Amino acid sequence: MGSLVLKLNDEQRDRWAIDGYLHIEGALDENEVAFFAGDLDRIRLLPGYEPSGVQLGHYERIDHAVDTDPEGFMDRRILLEYGQHFIDLIDRPNVFDLIVDIMGPNLMLSMTQAIVRPSTDKFAGYTHTDGGEGLREIRVTETSRPLAMKALYLLSDVTTRDTGAFTVFPGSHVRPFPWYRKPPLNPHADGCVQLMGRAGDCFLFSHSLWHGPAANHGGRARKTLLYNYAQMFLRSYDHGVLPESVFAQCGPRQRRLLGDLGHAFRPGDYFYVPTDQEAVILGG
């Protein structure tokens, strides 16, 4: 049915179940990488949501990134307001098809984010699950669909250790994890792997996989884009803050992924999905 053509191969299906993540090489081409990397330099000078000092994981709207140097730290949320190219990445076929295969059709886009990790000796990296305290202790079985997952696009080469690698504890998505230990487990703990990749590669990972950024001592900033997907009955991270102008730029599938069901809210929505859900999601 529809445009869903790309599915996980057997090796990928095993890797997803056993390790909790997948490495997709060359998801973005060279020109796209250059374009998005350059665009992050542009948007850091624009108003947007950046981490608030008030509470971990919370963001507030400010006039521009605190650091205006393109090589400096940035953690920008709600990318969709910065242009069609960010909207089009929501359901980019060579990645989205795999996400639908993993999540099933009853999914939504729950967050967009761009992170620039500067080269510095002041950041040691950290380890967490996605979804905050709520999802930290909720895991599904290895053959279940995940509650949520993320696509992380590398916009920089990460080919040596401690240059801002995305790090994972493979298999931790289905095992108890001693997150309460002091000091906490971190990207240098036993069992943690620094994933190497090229600009344009994409990592798909389950929300319940323990993961996080390594330190970056590489001499240059490491840039990423992050698109988070969740089962529709969950609440979106970016709930209620997407401008109407973004919806106006979206196609039907993108609107649906942003929570537009085509009618005003009625009790039962999102838990019981619209009758055309599969057609919309698979149809492109």
Ligand SMILES: O=C(O)CCC(=O)C(=O)O
């Ligand atoms: O690249 C990073 O800074 C880490 C991203 C990460 O840990 C996340 O998306 O949850």
